[in-house]
Amino acid sequence: MSTGSTATAQQLRQALDGPWSEVREEARTQLADGRFAGDPGLDVPAARARVLDQMREIAKLGLADRGFRREHGGTSEPGAAVVGLEMLAYADLSLWVKSGVQWGLFGGAVENLGTERHTEYIRRLITLDLLGCFAMTESGHGSDVANLETTATYDPATEEFVIHTPTPSARKDYIGGAAEHARMAAVFAQLRTPAGEHGVHCLLVPIRDEQGNDLPGVTTSDCGRKGGLPGVDNGRIVFDQVRIPRENLLNRYGEVAPDGTYSSDIDNPSRRFFTTLGTLVRGRVSVGGAAAAGARVALSIALRYALKRRQFGNPDDGGETLLLDYRMHQRRLLPLLARSYALAFAQNDLVRRMHLVQTGQDIDPHSQRALEKRAAGLKVAQTRHATRAIQECREACGGAGYLTENRLVTLKADTDVFTTFEGDNVVLTQLVAKEILTAYADEVRDLDALGWVRFAATMAGDVVRKRSGVRQLIQTLRDRGGETVDEGDLGKRATQLALFADREDYLTRTAAHRLRARAEETGPFEAFNNAQDHILAAGSAHIDRLVLEAFIEGIADIEDEQARALAETVCDLYVYSVLEENSAWFIMHRFISVERAKAVRRGMNELVDRLRPDALTLVEALGVPESMLDAAMLDDASVYERQ
């Protein structure tokens, strides 16, 4: 399918593959024979069985080892683990999710929240000798997990915990693996000892025997059909006074002695809980990556189709017009392609940061927290992008796009929940915004709403500008952006970066001001709620800036001149599309004049025109394996290339 530009495509692909390019190349080989592909024709029981079989193959290939520390039987390569599993998302998102549940969520909980006494579980879960699930979400509490209702009450008499579901809303819900395959659950519950309450902790609770029957006191059920992900057995768990040994508490951040005495290195219960959650950051990093992979598959299919499919005559040359030669088709798909590039670089950067923190190479005390914020922000950006891009791709392929044989509807259905799980996008955007509002001040996260509003209000605007972890390149570009934007050239990176940063700073400062002004009149919740749209806009602006910076840094690493020049144009298109989407805001706040805004709109058209001849190169560079592009509408050349 390639044209003469494959050399450039290869250079670009290398850049997009990022620090773990050899992992991606290896995965492309493993994916080539289609053994990990999904089969949308299977019914639910068959789809679930197939995915479990595929996971056993993955375990045999050793792909799961990477995510665990050497002392636990792994190879201590968290970056490679995330990237390697992400490649499975090209094949089948059910397989990716279920692998993520077993090795990422369940395995991650045991590895990060447990201690030496839990090592044997890790060895067994890597090989799938032990199938687990991650039982955090409850019917009544999904976003607000600090207020889960399930209880784990310590009984010193028997040295056991009693796990219990006290209300209907305390039922564990949507839990991947709980419907059928999991034998053990990592259960998040409110820990109680005779001395009192200690907040949410995680405990290992056996839920099924080897034959798959519920153990005494455990009642599992099936969530039934979902919008997609048929290969994932999501279920519900209700506990009726289930007793587990004291040692099943994952006790890294909190321990209960045989006599019932509670101890923890972290005194503040809220902070302890957020530290617990923070160790699970890999889940969010992974979800964003998989969503972006789904979007890349969809764009690869829709753009290739647009390069084959013709419709309506062109009186200028007498033939029929290729879809991608229509202005609107370019406008629909190419800015989304540009965003996929931007996010790929941002994801590589995120995984690299995660790897450095999790392997102890980055020991800056602020890095873990900055990583959490970045992971949350990029999870939002990538899952939102996937939802939008896949939908647009489906529509851009017309009736053919609606047929399952062309993959787009399955991608849409499977990724649809990504905006929800591992943190609802609205809640996560708010989390990002709170972080920037409180300017990384550690003590603030533990404040209640009132305290938080008070703190945010005292923050000086320029605190936001103090950012850590920025490479010299970006700093230089920022310094160069000293001229006011209205003088600067919109095509210059320094000007673009200044616009993105100005938007973030302005929104953050004014949100803080608004919170202060209102908190005195109304209660703090009212003050917060009244400004919620404003706060979320600040969070989104922050995410946009992070993505742009990662894109710029990613381009700087491309050595091949032609590939770099092409990537620069793609970056311009990304920037212009963000400016256009937010042009009302930029004009209203006098950062862009009306004339400049019109230039942005014209610029969009010029940029898609300029990129049109390189569309196939840009698609090839996305690096989706050919075997994963098995859409029937792309095969039948006799139908689609009659010209």
Added chain:
Amino acid sequence: MSTGSTATAQQLRQALDGPWSEVREEARTQLADGRFAGDPGLDVPAARARVLDQMREIAKLGLADRGFRREHGGTSEPGAAVVGLEMLAYADLSLWVKSGVQWGLFGGAVENLGTERHTEYIRRLITLDLLGCFAMTESGHGSDVANLETTATYDPATEEFVIHTPTPSARKDYIGGAAEHARMAAVFAQLRTPAGEHGVHCLLVPIRDEQGNDLPGVTTSDCGRKGGLPGVDNGRIVFDQVRIPRENLLNRYGEVAPDGTYSSDIDNPSRRFFTTLGTLVRGRVSVGGAAAAGARVALSIALRYALKRRQFGNPDDGGETLLLDYRMHQRRLLPLLARSYALAFAQNDLVRRMHLVQTGQDIDPHSQRALEKRAAGLKVAQTRHATRAIQECREACGGAGYLTENRLVTLKADTDVFTTFEGDNVVLTQLVAKEILTAYADEVRDLDALGWVRFAATMAGDVVRKRSGVRQLIQTLRDRGGETVDEGDLGKRATQLALFADREDYLTRTAAHRLRARAEETGPFEAFNNAQDHILAAGSAHIDRLVLEAFIEGIADIEDEQARALAETVCDLYVYSVLEENSAWFIMHRFISVERAKAVRRGMNELVDRLRPDALTLVEALGVPESMLDAAMLDDASVYERQ
């Protein structure tokens, strides 16, 4: 579930039910026992069989008779036919689509394109004694149906037509009913007689025998799984020199005499074809209505959920906060609810106009054409709204929204193709734009691209303002809008209407100007393509104005004061959300000042605040039958109303 405000809800529902409110009420009774509901647990063969069974019930109830003329065995009530079938969309979109294929598309083709000699077919298709399909789309041509490749060649020797598929791309594709149930196809094909080509005509071709086997020369196949609509058997048909009697030509607009002589009342082949298509306008009217019905179901479910579900503590009162008390949740759902109101009034108005034209009560020669434009525009607006609103509803319900038991994912999957079928939304928006650019000039539609561009360029800007069919109310409001917008109050209907009209006029005038300026430099296709985004914006602006006018007129008919006042606020929210979405454009073109644009943004928040207490009333007024809101997450009060 109701509160004390049911009286207002009933008044509003009455208004939204429109001219065929008794048809809607009757349908609510018929839907109440759930016999027409879908069952997402069925596999494809069972889903198809169930829908066919349900259709037989519908036929028995006499609901299909309404769409056909008395002389054909019907009751000549086209308006009631569209509204009655639309109500089925509340129950199951597969049922609605398959009913639409049989009675609307297939039946409509026979009734409107056939003559007396085809009457017997109509009697049989009404009762389902004859199952048919509508074979227009081909693999190679979906939007550009004038260039279909299937041929119908007359053989005077045997007085037969020979139906043939000359190329792979000429295969009939995505045809509802073709995979399994249809016995006869209304085939659109290029008509050839010994004297030459006569353009696309429709012919009745038997495709299966009574046992369901393909007839000689006919090869049908199954399109397989789709994104949704499992109960519809979409398939493909290939014809190999299939012979049918001369009388099977649907000969209202073109006849072939036994000796092969072609004759038609319409000389121009292109105009003949568009006249043919124009008679099928009911399909587009219906699709828009069904999409809007799907959106109403989703909004009813998501808003009711938002009125039960609580998450995160509210420190001001100590309890947990209802989702709909969050500013962002209001901003996500209430503007979509307002748009559903706007579109419901617009759809009622459209059906009324269609009914008047199709029953011969409106004989203005321009009305048919104006109806086609309006139907195309509202099809776009309603299907786009459905796609967006249902997606937002799914996400606003979190993980629960992803479970099939809560209906939202099925609604999303089933309606997804609505933006594509009965005319791709981009192509239809372009059609609307071309119509307004050529200012209803009949002769222009037959021009080729070059001629069209030339014509459009000569058009005077103010032609656009001459509009037909506008009621006195709107005229009065327009006249009152004489003051410039920046002086006018944004809350006044006259000002709002002026803004919508100004946007449409400006976009149309400037698009025409741009076409003229470019057509001389480049070819006409290039000129058109270069301005495609601009042309489409003009089309969208036109649609927005039509919808607003219909909303205003609909409100004027509400007698109850409280209900009318509430509807006025909803209308404001609709207007403000359109202004906000287009605020960059309004500012850039100096129709709204920056200060006013900020007031719009603030106004959005004030309006959702003001509507919040009436949310349940507004949902009840949508009129979705209670039995169609069987989402599990709404049942379990013990989980969701713990406060």
